[in-house]
Amino acid sequence: ERGHGPYQPHEPGYGLYQPGYSPYDDQTPDPKSRMLAIQNAKAYLLKSSTTSGLNLYDHLANMLTKILDEQPTNAVDIIENISKDVKWAQLQKKMDTLRDEHEILPTFEAAEKRKALFLKANGEGDEELEEEIGETPLPNVMETAFYFEQAGIGLSKDESYHIFLALKKLISVQPIQTCRFWGKILGLEMNYIIAEVQYHEGEEEEETEEEEVTEEGGKGTGEVEDEDEKKEKEDEPPKSTYKPPPVIPKEENGTGANKYVYFVCNEPGKPWVKLPPVTPAQIVCARKIKKFFTGRLDAPVVSFPPFPGNEANYLRAQIARISAGTQISPIGFYQFAEEEGDEEEEGGGGRDTYEENPDFQPLSVAEMVDSLATWVHHGQSILKQGRCVWLNPFQKSEEEEEEDEEEEKAEEPDELQQEIGPPLLTPLSEDEGIQNIPAWTAQPSTNLIPQYAVAILQSNRWPGAYAFASGKKFDNIYFGWGHKYSPESHTPALPPPAQAEYPSGPETTETRDPTLEEELAFKAAREEALAAAEDEEDEEDVAEDDEEEEEEEED
Amino acid sequence: MEAASLPAALELAAGGGAGLSPEKRAVLGASLLLLQRDYRFERVWFWGCIQGVRGAYYIAEGLGPDRAAPRSRLYSLNCVEWSLLPPATEEMVAQAEQLKGRFQGDPSFEYEYTEINAEDAEGLFEDGKEPMIKEESRLVATIEQIDRAVGIIPRGAFLKTPLGSVHENRNFEGLSLTEAKKLSSYFHFTEPVNLKNKTLLEKADLDPSTDFLDSLEHDIPQGSWTVQLEKGGTVVVLRSLLWLGLTFYHVPMTKQYGYVYFGTGEKNLDLPFML
Numbered sequence: 145e146r147g148h149g150p151y152q153p154h155e156p157g158y159g160l161y162q163p164g165y166s167p168y169d170d171q172t173p174d175p176k177s178r179m180l181a182i183q184n185a186k187a188y189l190l191k192s193s194t195t196s197g198l199n200l201y202d203h204l205a206n207m208l209t210k211i212l213d214e215q216p217t218n219a220v221d222i223i224e225n226i227s228k229d230v231k232w233a234q235l236q237k238k239m240d241t242l243r244d245e246h247e248i249l250p251t252f253e254a255a256e257k258r259k260a261l262f263l264k265a266n267g268e269g270d271e272e273l274e275e276e277i278g279e280t281p282l283p284n285v286m287e288t289a290f291y292f293e294q295a296g297i298g299l300s301k302d303e304s305y306h307i308f309l310a311l312k313k314l315i316s317v318q319p320i321q322t323c324r325f326w327g328k329i330l331g332l333e334m335n336y337i338i339a340e341v342q343y344h345e346g347e348e349e350e351e352t353e354e355e356e357v358t359e360e361g362g363k364g365t366g367e368v369e370d371e372d373e374k375k376e377k378e379d380e381p382p383k384s385t386y387k388p389p390p391v392i393p394k395e396e397n398g399t400g401a402n403k404y405v406y407f408v409c410n411e412p413g414k415p416w417v418k419l420p421p422v423t424p425a426q427i428v429c430a431r432k433i434k435k436f437f438t439g440r441l442d443a444p445v446v447s448f449p450p451f452p453g454n455e456a457n458y459l460r461a462q463i464a465r466i467s468a469g470t471q472i473s474p475i476g477f478y479q480f481a482e483e484e485g486d487e488e489e490e491g492g493g494g495r496d497t498y499e500e501n502p503d504f505q506p507l508s509v510a511e512m513v514d515s516l517a518t519w520v521h522h523g524q525s526i527l528k529q530g531r532c533v534w535l536n537p538f539q540k541s542e543e544e545e546e547e548d549e550e551e552e553k554a555e556e557p558d559e560l561q562q563e564i565g566p567p568l569l570t571p572l573s574e575d576e577g578i579q580n581i582p583a584w585t586a587q588p589s590t591n592l593i594p595q596y597a598v599a600i601l602q603s604n605r606w607p608g609a610y611a612f613a614s615g616k617k618f619d620n621i622y623f624g625w626g627h628k629y630s631p632e633s634h635t636p637a638l639p640p641p642a643q644a645e646y647p648s649g650p651e652t653t654e655t656r657d658p659t660l661e662e663e664l665a666f667k668a669a670r671e672e673a674l675a676a677a678e679d680e681e682d683e684e685d686v687a688e689d690d691e692e693e694e695e696e697e698e699d
Numbered sequence: 700m701e702a703a704s705l706p707a708a709l710e711l712a713a714g715g716g717a718g719l720s721p722e723k724r725a726v727l728g729a730s731l732l733l734l735q736r737d738y739r740f741e742r743v744w745f746w747g748c749i750q751g752v753r754g755a756y757y758i759a760e761g762l763g764p765d766r767a768a769p770r771s772r773l774y775s776l777n778c779v780e781w782s783l784l785p786p787a788t789e790e791m792v793a794q795a796e797q798l799k800g801r802f803q804g805d806p807s808f809e810y811e812y813t814e815i816n817a818e819d820a821e822g823l824f825e826d827g828k829e830p831m832i833k834e835e836s837r838l839v840a841t842i843e844q845i846d847r848a849v850g851i852i853p854r855g856a857f858l859k860t861p862l863g864s865v866h867e868n869r870n871f872e873g874l875s876l877t878e879a880k881k882l883s884s885y886f887h888f889t890e891p892v893n894l895k896n897k898t899l900l901e902k903a904d905l906d907p908s909t910d911f912l913d914s915l916e917h918d919i920p921q922g923s924w925t926v927q928l929e930k931g932g933t934v935v936v937l938r939s940l941l942w943l944g945l946t947f948y949h950v951p952m953t954k955q956y957g958y959v960y961f962g963t964g965e966k967n968l969d970l971p972f973m974l
Contacts (some may be wrong), residue, residue: 293720303929330714581800592722629801
């Protein structure tokens with residue numbers, strides 16, 4: 145529909161109702177009430193009729209449009225007929241009697257989007273062309289796809305090319321230093337195409353604002369609660385002594401599990417969405433659940449234990465686990481950076497950075513396939529805690545130490561032991577197998593032409609994770625549903641046992657009520673004792689229970 | 700998938716990341732034709748590939764004049780030489796269901812029964828044989844299970860003649876886009892189980908020549924199929940969640956359809972937890 149909004153200079157009506165020049169200006173207008181009156185009038189005109197569903201506003205607009213388009217003579221005399229014609233035309237489908245209108249299929253829209261990938265951005269001159277040919281973070285997706293295809297792994301060439309162009313678009317939009325096609329995760333309604341990306345240093349967007357806001361909100365409500373408690377101190381119900389386990393903070397962007405930033409899209413051509421950084425709680429929970437992805441990032445993850453987040457967080461957690469477990473490279477490709485004094489770091493975390501080895505000598509394909517010791521993990525493994533570098537959650541800052549009592553502090557730090565995982569760049573031969581299956585299956589891509597074969601590794605722990613190596617080139621990729629392999633069926637976690645309501649002590653111990661037989665026996669025994677006591681002239685009974693007295697009263 | 704349309708079909712079914720290397724593709728074109736000649740099949744289907752730990756099995760099926768008759772199955776370790784598999788028996792299927800874990804990749808590997816009740820053992824091994832099962836039998840049983848559970852065809856692709864035999868429908872031009880998104884337009888290509896349970900009203904709507912099989916609508920658990928449009932909506936891809944790795948593709952309004960299995964040959968028993 146045409147907008148009924150502010151009149152453009154070429155339309156009649158422009159300039160007629162300027163503030164200060166309308167015919168009613170001498171009536172000391174109150175601008176607010178005038179605006180309100182205008183809005184009320186317009187709302188009345190926009191009301192839809194109950195019988196026909198049309199509204200007066202639109203009908204008048206259509207009528208005036210038709211009149212202005214056709215410019216009939218003596219329009220004012222035939223206005224009623226024009227109105228009737230406009231109403232009649234509403235009900236008629238606009239049909240050309242000779243030709244059918246073409247069906248607009250939803251596939252056409254999708255084709256439009258994919259075509260857009262192939263168009264060059266506007267305003268590209270020669271300067272930008274030179275930039276593109278030089279150092280670019282864009283990975284050569286087709287080359288990687290070629291090597292994986294030698295093993296029968298990979299998407300169709302069309303799709304690979306579309307992904308190639310989609311990555312190019314991503315790079316042109318975001319300040320990216322390195323980019324890699326991580327893989328594709330299948331979902332129920334839609335799939336995910338995932339790109340692993342590293343930003344230029346210092347160019348990361350600050351997303352910590354949201355987290356700070358929620359923290360402050362939490363503190364604010366805490367203060368309010370304190371005040372209320374002070375007022376009602378006399379009538380307080382007993383406070384719970386439950387202290388939730390400390391929240392383990394997530395790792396900084398750029399380190400550990402958050403070393404890379406991941407972008408996902410459902411199909412090449414659709415916009416890329418950035419996944420939020422992963423928290424240790426999400427990784428710990430993701431280890432316990434097994435759910436299919438639906439394909440919508442905002443879908444809730446309904447599971448037990450309840451997953452702290454929605455599908456975007458679950459996806460990110462699974463990507464983190466897969467990367468930590470299956471990102472491998474030929475031995476020698478990466479080496480540790482030479483630093484002084486890096487053997488004794490705080491917490492014994494070990495080295496967590498590596499760099500490319502300029503003197504890398506590739507091994508032959510036969511050697512790469514025969515022994516798993518020729519491959520190393522360059523993805524840092526995630527500890528049980530959910531982080532790559534262990535953090536003691538009970539180490540408090542100085543302010544908090546002053547506030548806390550000393551008793552609480554003394555109990556806790558002994559319980560947690562530092563978790564140590566395998567150090568970076570461990571060879572694959574150290575990977576544990578599952579029952580009698582090795583963690584990785586190595587094969588050359590072809591037995592017929594060993595000179596040009598490519599060494600291919602498939603992960604058995606994460607089915608769908610593949611790696612290839614050929615000469616100096618290697619890469620990892622993932623195609624799958626995003627779940628770990630386990631030979632046993634998945635058993636969901638049981639709910640925790642019911643908590644004790646109160647601490648069991650000498651005063652508040654619950655004991656069973658005595659049964660009728662026991663009470664009668666006790667009564668009989670007492671009467672015997674009484675009789676014996678009377679004989680011996682004892683007046684006091686021994687061990688009178690309250691229950692016993694009640695029983696006697698009832699009797 | 701039809702051997703004749705193998706290259707195009709592999710491109711369409713490659714959304715899951717699994718496919719064949721150029722070497723295998725090239726050799727299959729020739730070896731499947733030779734299979735047709737040697738075994739006098741009318742049609743040869745490339746069924747798929749089961750990944751073992753140390754090797755993979757490539758499976759082909761051959762069909763005779765009656766397409767609904769039990770199919771002959773052949774396996775190969777390298778797509779060049781094929782061996783005929785014995786037909787599947789119920790006993791084999793029952794035995795294989797007890798086994799868990801990956802295929803090894805060696806057809807003569809023998810599994811030992813470690814976790815089996817004494818009662819079951821008596822029932823299964825009446826002859827008093829030692830409880831060992833060869834991987835070949837497990838392979839046969841798995842292929843039979845997969846075909847029975849998730850081998851599907853579009854509605855109208857096959858016709859049943861009044862004499863009872865089934866063959867392709869030459870007038871099948873493909874499902875329309877709206878039909879292709881519905882689960883009721885696909886049938887299990889195996890002996891129907893639920894047809895008799897339909898109400899009379901439903902049966903009245905059925906066309907006995909095309910609707911002689913079970914549709915996917917009432918599969919248990921509900922939601923065990925994902926229907927997606929890939930390649931910008933031009934290909935309908937159905938993936939089974941019960942047997943992860945089975946992919947069915949169909950290009951609406953054309954005759955192209957088929958299913959292929961690329962996976963580990965294990966049933967996904969965690970499906971109810973994952974949905």
